[in-house]
Amino acid sequence: MKAPLNRRVFVVGYGAATALGNTFSKTWQAAAAGQAGFRRVSRCETKSRSNVVGEIPDWDPSQFPYVTRKEASIWEASYVFLTMEICRQALAHAGLEMDSQTGPRTACLIGSALNGTDSYRIAMDHYVNLGPLKVSPYLLPNVCANLPAGKAGMLLGFTGPIFSPQGACASANHAIAIGSRMIRDGDCDFALVGGVETCLVPEIIQGFSNMLATIKVGPKDRAYDDPSQASRPFSLDRKGFVLSEGAGVLVLAAEEKMKTLGLQPKAEIAGIGWTSDAKHFTRPNAETIIRAIRNAIDDAELSPQDIGSINAHGTSTPTGDATEVECLREVFSKGIGRIPITANKSQLGHSLGASAAIEAALSIEAMSRSLLLPTVNHIPDPAFDDLDLVPNQARKHGYEHVLSNSFGFGGTNCCIVFKGV
Numbered sequence: 001m002k003a004p005l006n007r008r009v010f011v012v013g014y015g016a017a018t019a020l021g022n023t024f025s026k027t028w029q030a031a032a033a034g035q036a037g038f039r040r041v042s043r044c045e046t047k048s049r050s051n052v053v054g055e056i057p058d059w060d061p062s063q064f065p066y067v068t069r070k071e072a073s074i075w076e077a078s079y080v081f082l083t084m085e086i087c088r089q090a091l092a093h094a095g096l097e098m099d100s101q102t103g104p105r106t107a108c109l110i111g112s113a114l115n116g117t118d119s120y121r122i123a124m125d126h127y128v129n130l131g132p133l134k135v136s137p138y139l140l141p142n143v144c145a146n147l148p149a150g151k152a153g154m155l156l157g158f159t160g161p162i163f164s165p166q167g168a169c170a171s172a173n174h175a176i177a178i179g180s181r182m183i184r185d186g187d188c189d190f191a192l193v194g195g196v197e198t199c200l201v202p203e204i205i206q207g208f209s210n211m212l213a214t215i216k217v218g219p220k221d222r223a224y225d226d227p228s229q230a231s232r233p234f235s236l237d238r239k240g241f242v243l244s245e246g247a248g249v250l251v252l253a254a255e256e257k258m259k260t261l262g263l264q265p266k267a268e269i270a271g272i273g274w275t276s277d278a279k280h281f282t283r284p285n286a287e288t289i290i291r292a293i294r295n296a297i298d299d300a301e302l303s304p305q306d307i308g309s310i311n312a313h314g315t316s317t318p319t320g321d322a323t324e325v326e327c328l329r330e331v332f333s334k335g336i337g338r339i340p341i342t343a344n345k346s347q348l349g350h351s352l353g354a355s356a357a358i359e360a361a362l363s364i365e366a367m368s369r370s371l372l373l374p375t376v377n378h379i380p381d382p383a384f385d386d387l388d389l390v391p392n393q394a395r396k397h398g399y400e401h402v403l404s405n406s407f408g409f410g411g412t413n414c415c416i417v418f419k420g421v
Helices: 024-032 069-074 078-094 117-129 139-143 147-156 168-185 202-210 255-261 286-299 318-338 352-368
Strands: 009-017 106-111 190-197 246-254 267-276 309-311 401-408 412-420
Touching: 009 024, 009 078, 009 168, 009 255, 009 352, 024 352, 078 106, 078 147, 078 190, 078 246, 106 147, 106 168, 117 139, 117 202, 147 190, 168 190, 168 246, 168 267, 168 352, 168 401, 168 412, 190 352, 246 255, 246 352, 267 286, 267 352, 286 318, 286 401, 286 412, 309 352, 318 401, 352 401, 352 412
Parallel strands: 106 190, 309 401
Antiparallel strands: 009 246, 009 267, 190 246, 267 412, 401 412
16 A cells, blocks of 8 residues: 555635534524524424424525435435535535545545434335335435435536545544545545434434433423424533424545645644443543543544633433533543533534534534633532533633543544644
8 A cells, every 4th residue: 555645735715504604604593602403303293202303494405406306205314315415515615626636535424323214214104004015115325324325426527536534423533533534544635424313203303212322391491492402512411402303414635736726724633542341331541541541632633731612522411411421521631621612412402413514514613713602501500610621601712622522322432633723
């Protein structure tokens, strides 16, 4: 094999659709204003008390010119059109055009925790109620994890490597990390990297509820009359995450290609750290999370005191939040109190495999504006009184490096350090 090129890798654009908005711009504006995007589920019917979710507002793929009636009838998995559109938005934001030079050198890595679960549900309903011949012949492509990236390539014209990194709730950070390594080594010049999740179906909602992962909103909970208060990472009364749909895509570029094409850098991929727990399939392991954080900082050739902000995984679960704080205290020691910590899931909920990419885009945008996004819905927990959790309101803060954490079921951890430009 050829020697790696050891190129620097930059983020030059991004796109997102979240519970706060169907574009990154709308998401950013709502996030900076301290809003949270939760409501009772309308995508489906559920008897679960975990019925407060994050839905993408004003999301109607039928309005896109490339979603014909035939296309809509074939692609029943909602993550397909969502990926296509957010990849399109990300390329537009970057100002990167696909042509005979850039297209063959552009990869697309879009992770997902659940893939085309909704299309499989439709197929099972047809199989049981209408008979086996009514199962769509396109079922298998709908559930293939690489298909959304493939369809995005058909729409946008790139022909580099496409696949779906499968790292559960850390999938998008894995996509960013792998895409960065591919560009660094010379396998491609550009990469669309991120994650997508369309998880709001009854069985998934009920499954998370039954495993006591998502918040059950009863009459005495403060989110009962105001669903926007359901997600509250690091808060005294946190009791489960809010399940959300969403997608986030970053456009990465090699330094010299970025300069040749006049693309504007948003941030540099400075360091990557990834580990696995080898302990439990849902409960986090502090030892290996600490190693992932330290490896990311070391890969960036930094010291812990160089980190100016932390974007926490911060799911709003009692154990998950406490373990992450334990890990941060170990890595940053007494300096942890001077590093602001933001938990975007307080505003967006947990969009599983898409979360890390959305959070990365928000982190980069915040850093470029010398701003800290808030951790909303926050009631102080005395156990975390040594932390700066940026409670409830955004604030100004200049910094050069942000650490973004992401952890997933199966014991997979991926942490990335972004450097401002």
